[in-house]
Amino acid sequence: MLSMILVGAMALLMLRLFVLQVVRHEYYTKLSFSNQLQRERIIAPRGIIRARDGSKLVVNMPVYQISVLPNRAAKRREMLSLASQWLKLDPAKVQGDLDAWMKRYPDGREMVVVQAADKEQISVLRENRDLLSFFRLTMEQRRYYPEGLLAAHVFGYVGEVTDEELSKNGDLEQGDILGRTGLERKYDTYLRGIDGIRIIGISVEGTQVGEVSTLMNEDEIERLGGARAPVPGAEIHLTIDLNVQRAAEAAFQWERGALVAMDPRSGAILAAVSRPTYDPNMFIEGVSDEQWKQLFEDPAHTMFNRIVQAQYPPGSVFKLVTAYEALSTGKISEHAFQHPCSGGLQFGNRYFKCWQKKGHGSLQLNGAIVQSCDVYFYQLGQKLSADEFARGGRLFGLGLKSGVDLPSEVSGVIPDAAYLDRLFGKRKWSKGLLLNFSIGQGEILATPLQLCALAARFANGGKNIHPHVVREIVDYNGTVVFAADESAAPIPGIDRRALGIVRDAMQGVVADERGTGRAAAIPGIAVAGKTGTAQNPQGNDHALFVAYAPADDPAICIAIVMENAGHGGSMAAPIARQVMSAFFNPLGSSGPVVSRAAGARE
């Protein structure tokens, strides 16, 4: 009996040894090279961003990093300096950096020596793996913007998490990549996905043996805290139409300014340009201090997303609002003539000039809009109150954040009486201000996006749209996790009749032979628009233009602001024509669009 128990126990031990040494020999051999099991993060691939047609605008690209294992390299100085030469590095610098690194981080953590290795460097390491075992080659997915400068401000850029952020947010980990601006920031949580975890063995010498989770059974993995596959970040599908965007980028040949094109029926942004622009790829490779300075401290404010962050006086574009408000409040009728324009208007002790020195003569509303007569609108300014200007402006989205899905949007300014009281003191402001308001000067400020949304609301017959660049976000298994609000409900209290009168006039701006926006005309397509030339304290006038087409059933609207470029009709309108032509004729093969009004002026 006792012998039986003994034999039984011994047989059990033998079975156990058989399992360990024969059945699972391979697994333990692999593990035995490790003195450590580590849980290693598998960084989830960041979600990519696609244009409306599905083409990839923001992707990930594998980049190889070369790093040095300090403790091992320090023992092989000569080899290190030789290897540095092979890798086209300065041996003295590598040595020096390594010494400084080891002083700073005595825990033996790896020092990166090459951020993005080229093919030659990679093959040097691979071919001499045994000799150069103190180097480590790691692959990383880096953000890549294949279109370079295109729509850079919309995408924004990404950067590695800083120490400060790490200390503030416990969920972040060293090496995390975060969106810094633009969509990368706004939808960072969607794009980031969920990192995976794998279990790797680390050998005595500190090198990775490789993943061992695949060899372990579930219980063993569970005991180590689990392993899991990464969940890739969700994909963002944009409303950006690559064709229109490319045309806009090509057409916008001006140093500073912005362009926004939108589908007025849905608020979907088709193209967005902000100038000056930058190549977001350079943030990936690492920006030098000098570049940084250039980018962030230059007078042109390169990093500034003018689409939503810049506020401009709308100039004559605002006359659309003035006209609508005067009509809808019954201050004027469509066919009533105002006092004839003789090149200016005396109001109190001030003389308000019209841009046309020789004057426009007697005008009805339609002609006043078509020719953008300032004197006509000054007279409307005398009839309207500050609050009426504000009401009309807000009706079309001025002075309010549009709620677009781009970060850092500013609200613009649409002053009402209370605002002016605050600014100047109660009742201390002169009625003359309102004359300025009537032609979009003075305190009124709008972003390019707001101007485009304004054009959209005229285009779609007074419907509220929600401007957006993200159509939907789709997670890795195809579920739509976010969809843009593409609804377009009528603006409450909109006066359709007044709107219709202004819309007719907008068509004249482009179609009429005296129209200021003739340069935007496209043969075969009725374009409606409004030019603007905004005085500003910074120098030359800003050139502005808003437009939509086709006039009877608009599919695209556009707003263009060119800083200090001069006249909207001559500078901005031709750009609108090019962009809209590309929209209506995506193949772009119909030849040049005939310009009917080379010298059109406001």
Added chain:
Amino acid sequence: MGERYFQDFDWLILLPAILLIALGLLTLYSIDHVPAEFKDTFQPVKTGAFERQLLWVLAGLVVMTVACLIPFRYYEGMAVVFYGVGLLLLVAVLFAPAVKGARRWIDIGSFSLQPSEFMKIAVIFMLARFLAEKRNRPDSIRVLVLGAAIVFVPFLLIVKEPDLGTSLVFLALLFPVMYWRGIDESLLILFMTPLLSALLTVFSATAAERGSYPYLLLLFFIVILVAAYRRRRELFRSISLVGLNVGVMLLVPMAWSRLEPYQQKRILTFLRPESDILGSGWQVYQSKLAIGSGGFMGKKFLHGTHKLLAFLPERHSDFIYSVISEEFGFLGSLVLLVLFSIIIIRGLYLATKVKNRFASITAVGICSYFAFHAIVNIGMTTGLTPVTGLPLPFMSYGGSSMVVSCFLVGVLLNFSRRFYEY
């Protein structure tokens, strides 16, 4: 007499023991040996374990010879003295300075004595002497309680050190010896089942935490009920059996819930070392790596790699088996198991052959000692049994264990020479 001496001398006990001792020495030598291919990575650490162990082996062989030559009646006569001295030492050790939180050694001059090792011998002799008396057949509760007391007093003293692993050896001695002396089967069951119940209840409690049902405990409970039913004529014992076990099954969870979480964790990792690989299960995990990577043929003598690394702690002593398994592979591991089995089976055979009752019971005790140590130690290195800190007889580095093992082999040889004596 000379011829007879060699004729009756059981070489099948001596030879395996000598082989195991030699293997142990070789392994200790190997542990401190750095293979050429790792010369520039590892500085050889001279622990001097091999040299010191060589001295202990010499001492052990002397003790073995002496133990073999002394007439065994002398042991029977001295059993009480041994036992008394052992108890005194166990009490004394509780006042010794603590090493790593435990008081297990008494420093005497330049070397330190582990009273619990010595006590193992004393308890075997004492039990044998007690049970060898004709009237002390363990079929009565009285004999059972007295016999258990011989074991439980040192058991409790050692638990107090604390040295849970060593203390379990004493419990392990009790049952085979009692069984050998012809304990009443129902009494054996009565005594053993509450221990199993306690163990199973703790396991079930942890299983329940992981969401599985305590099937084993249920099954065991049914077995007890069946056993009680079959012995329904001895009503008192049947009722005691069920009562004791139900009591344990109820009390253990209550006691368990009263423990602090860290105490619970300590017990759990004791029972299931792999529940915490990166913490206290580290040794076992590393040991399994060493053994598993050895494969069928092993990495050859001196060429083990795992032993080099400081991450196999206790590789000289408690975990020496993993080094052997790494270098000699599955084949070597089997040879070792076989060598131990031969010693134990020969010892048990001797117990049937020897005419003296004291010698017979002692032989069973000694076999239990070797079997328990070997099985628990090897089980520990392969992750089957808790990490107890029990050395592998003949092989683990350490003087106390070596001398005691040699002494016990000497006693077995002694019996084999004089098997005909009453």
